[in-house]
Amino acid sequence: MRLIVNFRTWLLALLxxxxxxxxxxxxxxxxxxxxxxxxxxxxxxxxxFQLESAGLASNPQKVANMYCHCLGNFYFNDLSKEEFEEMRISDGALPARIAQNRRAIQEHCATIHLPHFR
Structure with a gap:
Protein backbone atom coordinates (compact mmCIF):
# COMPACT_ATOMS: atom_id res chain seq x y z
CA MET A 1 0.00 0.00 0.00
CA ARG A 2 2.80 2.42 0.88
CA LEU A 3 4.44 1.77 -2.49
CA ILE A 4 1.21 2.71 -4.28
CA VAL A 5 0.89 5.94 -2.29
CA ASN A 6 4.52 6.85 -3.03
CA PHE A 7 4.05 6.08 -6.72
CA ARG A 8 0.91 8.25 -6.87
CA THR A 9 2.73 11.09 -5.13
CA TRP A 10 5.63 10.78 -7.56
CA LEU A 11 3.26 10.62 -10.54
CA LEU A 12 1.35 13.71 -9.43
CA ALA A 13 4.59 15.62 -8.89
CA LEU A 14 5.69 14.66 -12.40
CA LEU A 15 2.31 15.66 -13.86
CA PHE A 49 -23.03 14.37 2.43
CA GLN A 50 -21.38 11.29 0.94
CA LEU A 51 -19.06 10.84 3.92
CA GLU A 52 -21.90 11.35 6.40
CA SER A 53 -24.28 9.01 4.55
CA ALA A 54 -21.68 6.26 4.38
CA GLY A 55 -20.48 6.82 7.95
CA LEU A 56 -16.90 7.10 6.75
CA ALA A 57 -15.74 10.03 8.88
CA SER A 58 -16.37 11.15 12.44
CA ASN A 59 -16.22 14.79 11.27
CA PRO A 60 -17.38 14.72 7.62
CA GLN A 61 -17.30 18.51 7.16
CA LYS A 62 -13.66 18.77 8.27
CA VAL A 63 -12.55 15.82 6.14
CA ALA A 64 -14.48 17.10 3.12
CA ASN A 65 -12.93 20.54 3.58
CA MET A 66 -9.38 19.15 3.45
CA TYR A 67 -10.17 16.87 0.49
CA CYS A 68 -11.90 19.60 -1.53
CA HIS A 69 -9.10 22.10 -0.88
CA CYS A 70 -6.60 19.50 -2.08
CA LEU A 71 -8.57 18.99 -5.31
CA GLY A 72 -8.91 22.74 -5.86
CA ASN A 73 -5.19 23.26 -5.44
CA PHE A 74 -4.35 20.59 -8.03
CA TYR A 75 -7.07 21.73 -10.42
CA PHE A 76 -6.39 25.45 -10.39
CA ASN A 77 -2.98 26.47 -8.95
CA ASP A 78 -1.14 26.13 -12.27
CA LEU A 79 -4.03 27.05 -14.56
CA SER A 80 -2.96 29.18 -17.52
CA LYS A 81 -4.94 31.89 -19.28
CA GLU A 82 -5.23 29.55 -22.26
CA GLU A 83 -6.69 26.77 -20.08
CA PHE A 84 -9.08 29.23 -18.46
CA GLU A 85 -10.28 30.20 -21.93
CA GLU A 86 -10.73 26.49 -22.68
CA MET A 87 -12.90 26.25 -19.54
CA ARG A 88 -14.90 29.33 -20.50
CA ILE A 89 -15.65 28.02 -23.99
CA SER A 90 -16.70 24.61 -22.61
CA ASP A 91 -19.07 26.08 -19.98
CA GLY A 92 -16.78 25.29 -17.04
CA ALA A 93 -15.47 21.84 -17.95
CA LEU A 94 -11.93 21.19 -16.72
CA PRO A 95 -9.25 21.78 -19.35
CA ALA A 96 -7.86 18.69 -21.08
CA ARG A 97 -4.60 18.61 -19.09
CA ILE A 98 -6.47 18.50 -15.79
CA ALA A 99 -9.31 16.28 -17.01
CA GLN A 100 -6.78 13.67 -18.15
CA ASN A 101 -5.24 13.60 -14.66
CA ARG A 102 -8.47 14.03 -12.70
CA ARG A 103 -8.69 10.46 -11.41
CA ALA A 104 -5.06 10.45 -10.24
CA ILE A 105 -5.62 13.79 -8.51
CA GLN A 106 -8.78 12.52 -6.79
CA GLU A 107 -7.06 9.31 -5.67
CA HIS A 108 -4.08 11.26 -4.35
CA CYS A 109 -6.26 13.65 -2.34
CA ALA A 110 -8.43 10.75 -1.13
CA THR A 111 -5.38 8.81 0.03
CA ILE A 112 -4.21 11.78 2.06
CA HIS A 113 -7.52 13.08 3.45
CA LEU A 114 -10.22 10.39 3.38
CA PRO A 115 -9.99 7.85 6.21
CA HIS A 116 -11.18 4.81 4.23
CA PHE A 117 -8.44 5.25 1.59
CA ARG A 118 -5.56 4.97 4.05
Missing part, protein backbone atom coordinates in the same frame (compact mmCIF):
# COMPACT_ATOMS: atom_id res chain seq x y z
CA UNK A 16 2.40 18.98 -12.02
CA UNK A 17 5.92 19.66 -13.30
CA UNK A 18 4.95 18.70 -16.85
CA UNK A 19 1.85 20.88 -16.62
CA UNK A 20 3.90 23.81 -15.38
CA UNK A 21 6.11 23.56 -18.47
CA UNK A 22 3.11 23.37 -20.82
CA UNK A 23 1.17 26.24 -19.22
CA UNK A 24 1.89 29.30 -21.31
CA UNK A 25 0.55 32.41 -19.60
CA UNK A 26 -0.07 32.37 -15.84
CA UNK A 27 -3.62 33.15 -14.77
CA UNK A 28 -4.28 36.04 -12.41
CA UNK A 29 -4.05 34.78 -8.78
CA UNK A 30 -7.35 36.48 -7.91
CA UNK A 31 -9.09 34.52 -10.66
CA UNK A 32 -7.46 31.30 -9.44
CA UNK A 33 -8.81 32.02 -5.96
CA UNK A 34 -12.27 32.70 -7.38
CA UNK A 35 -12.20 29.36 -9.21
CA UNK A 36 -11.18 27.57 -6.02
CA UNK A 37 -13.99 29.28 -4.10
CA UNK A 38 -16.54 28.23 -6.72
CA UNK A 39 -15.20 24.68 -6.64
CA UNK A 40 -15.55 24.56 -2.84
CA UNK A 41 -19.19 25.68 -3.04
CA UNK A 42 -20.09 22.51 -4.92
CA UNK A 43 -17.48 20.09 -3.62
CA UNK A 44 -17.95 20.61 0.13
CA UNK A 45 -21.66 19.83 0.43
CA UNK A 46 -21.44 16.85 -1.93
CA UNK A 47 -18.43 15.20 -0.29
CA UNK A 48 -19.69 15.97 3.23
Missing amino acids: AFTGAVVAETPLDPHLIQALKTGHLRTCLPNVS
Whole structure:
Protein backbone atom coordinates (compact mmCIF):
# COMPACT_ATOMS: atom_id res chain seq x y z
CA MET A 1 0.00 0.00 0.00
CA ARG A 2 2.80 2.42 0.88
CA LEU A 3 4.44 1.77 -2.49
CA ILE A 4 1.21 2.71 -4.28
CA VAL A 5 0.89 5.94 -2.29
CA ASN A 6 4.52 6.85 -3.03
CA PHE A 7 4.05 6.08 -6.72
CA ARG A 8 0.91 8.25 -6.87
CA THR A 9 2.73 11.09 -5.13
CA TRP A 10 5.63 10.78 -7.56
CA LEU A 11 3.26 10.62 -10.54
CA LEU A 12 1.35 13.71 -9.43
CA ALA A 13 4.59 15.62 -8.89
CA LEU A 14 5.69 14.66 -12.40
CA LEU A 15 2.31 15.66 -13.86
CA ALA A 16 2.40 18.98 -12.02
CA PHE A 17 5.92 19.66 -13.30
CA THR A 18 4.95 18.70 -16.85
CA GLY A 19 1.85 20.88 -16.62
CA ALA A 20 3.90 23.81 -15.38
CA VAL A 21 6.11 23.56 -18.47
CA VAL A 22 3.11 23.37 -20.82
CA ALA A 23 1.17 26.24 -19.22
CA GLU A 24 1.89 29.30 -21.31
CA THR A 25 0.55 32.41 -19.60
CA PRO A 26 -0.07 32.37 -15.84
CA LEU A 27 -3.62 33.15 -14.77
CA ASP A 28 -4.28 36.04 -12.41
CA PRO A 29 -4.05 34.78 -8.78
CA HIS A 30 -7.35 36.48 -7.91
CA LEU A 31 -9.09 34.52 -10.66
CA ILE A 32 -7.46 31.30 -9.44
CA GLN A 33 -8.81 32.02 -5.96
CA ALA A 34 -12.27 32.70 -7.38
CA LEU A 35 -12.20 29.36 -9.21
CA LYS A 36 -11.18 27.57 -6.02
CA THR A 37 -13.99 29.28 -4.10
CA GLY A 38 -16.54 28.23 -6.72
CA HIS A 39 -15.20 24.68 -6.64
CA LEU A 40 -15.55 24.56 -2.84
CA ARG A 41 -19.19 25.68 -3.04
CA THR A 42 -20.09 22.51 -4.92
CA CYS A 43 -17.48 20.09 -3.62
CA LEU A 44 -17.95 20.61 0.13
CA PRO A 45 -21.66 19.83 0.43
CA ASN A 46 -21.44 16.85 -1.93
CA VAL A 47 -18.43 15.20 -0.29
CA SER A 48 -19.69 15.97 3.23
CA PHE A 49 -23.03 14.37 2.43
CA GLN A 50 -21.38 11.29 0.94
CA LEU A 51 -19.06 10.84 3.92
CA GLU A 52 -21.90 11.35 6.40
CA SER A 53 -24.28 9.01 4.55
CA ALA A 54 -21.68 6.26 4.38
CA GLY A 55 -20.48 6.82 7.95
CA LEU A 56 -16.90 7.10 6.75
CA ALA A 57 -15.74 10.03 8.88
CA SER A 58 -16.37 11.15 12.44
CA ASN A 59 -16.22 14.79 11.27
CA PRO A 60 -17.38 14.72 7.62
CA GLN A 61 -17.30 18.51 7.16
CA LYS A 62 -13.66 18.77 8.27
CA VAL A 63 -12.55 15.82 6.14
CA ALA A 64 -14.48 17.10 3.12
CA ASN A 65 -12.93 20.54 3.58
CA MET A 66 -9.38 19.15 3.45
CA TYR A 67 -10.17 16.87 0.49
CA CYS A 68 -11.90 19.60 -1.53
CA HIS A 69 -9.10 22.10 -0.88
CA CYS A 70 -6.60 19.50 -2.08
CA LEU A 71 -8.57 18.99 -5.31
CA GLY A 72 -8.91 22.74 -5.86
CA ASN A 73 -5.19 23.26 -5.44
CA PHE A 74 -4.35 20.59 -8.03
CA TYR A 75 -7.07 21.73 -10.42
CA PHE A 76 -6.39 25.45 -10.39
CA ASN A 77 -2.98 26.47 -8.95
CA ASP A 78 -1.14 26.13 -12.27
CA LEU A 79 -4.03 27.05 -14.56
CA SER A 80 -2.96 29.18 -17.52
CA LYS A 81 -4.94 31.89 -19.28
CA GLU A 82 -5.23 29.55 -22.26
CA GLU A 83 -6.69 26.77 -20.08
CA PHE A 84 -9.08 29.23 -18.46
CA GLU A 85 -10.28 30.20 -21.93
CA GLU A 86 -10.73 26.49 -22.68
CA MET A 87 -12.90 26.25 -19.54
CA ARG A 88 -14.90 29.33 -20.50
CA ILE A 89 -15.65 28.02 -23.99
CA SER A 90 -16.70 24.61 -22.61
CA ASP A 91 -19.07 26.08 -19.98
CA GLY A 92 -16.78 25.29 -17.04
CA ALA A 93 -15.47 21.84 -17.95
CA LEU A 94 -11.93 21.19 -16.72
CA PRO A 95 -9.25 21.78 -19.35
CA ALA A 96 -7.86 18.69 -21.08
CA ARG A 97 -4.60 18.61 -19.09
CA ILE A 98 -6.47 18.50 -15.79
CA ALA A 99 -9.31 16.28 -17.01
CA GLN A 100 -6.78 13.67 -18.15
CA ASN A 101 -5.24 13.60 -14.66
CA ARG A 102 -8.47 14.03 -12.70
CA ARG A 103 -8.69 10.46 -11.41
CA ALA A 104 -5.06 10.45 -10.24
CA ILE A 105 -5.62 13.79 -8.51
CA GLN A 106 -8.78 12.52 -6.79
CA GLU A 107 -7.06 9.31 -5.67
CA HIS A 108 -4.08 11.26 -4.35
CA CYS A 109 -6.26 13.65 -2.34
CA ALA A 110 -8.43 10.75 -1.13
CA THR A 111 -5.38 8.81 0.03
CA ILE A 112 -4.21 11.78 2.06
CA HIS A 113 -7.52 13.08 3.45
CA LEU A 114 -10.22 10.39 3.38
CA PRO A 115 -9.99 7.85 6.21
CA HIS A 116 -11.18 4.81 4.23
CA PHE A 117 -8.44 5.25 1.59
CA ARG A 118 -5.56 4.97 4.05
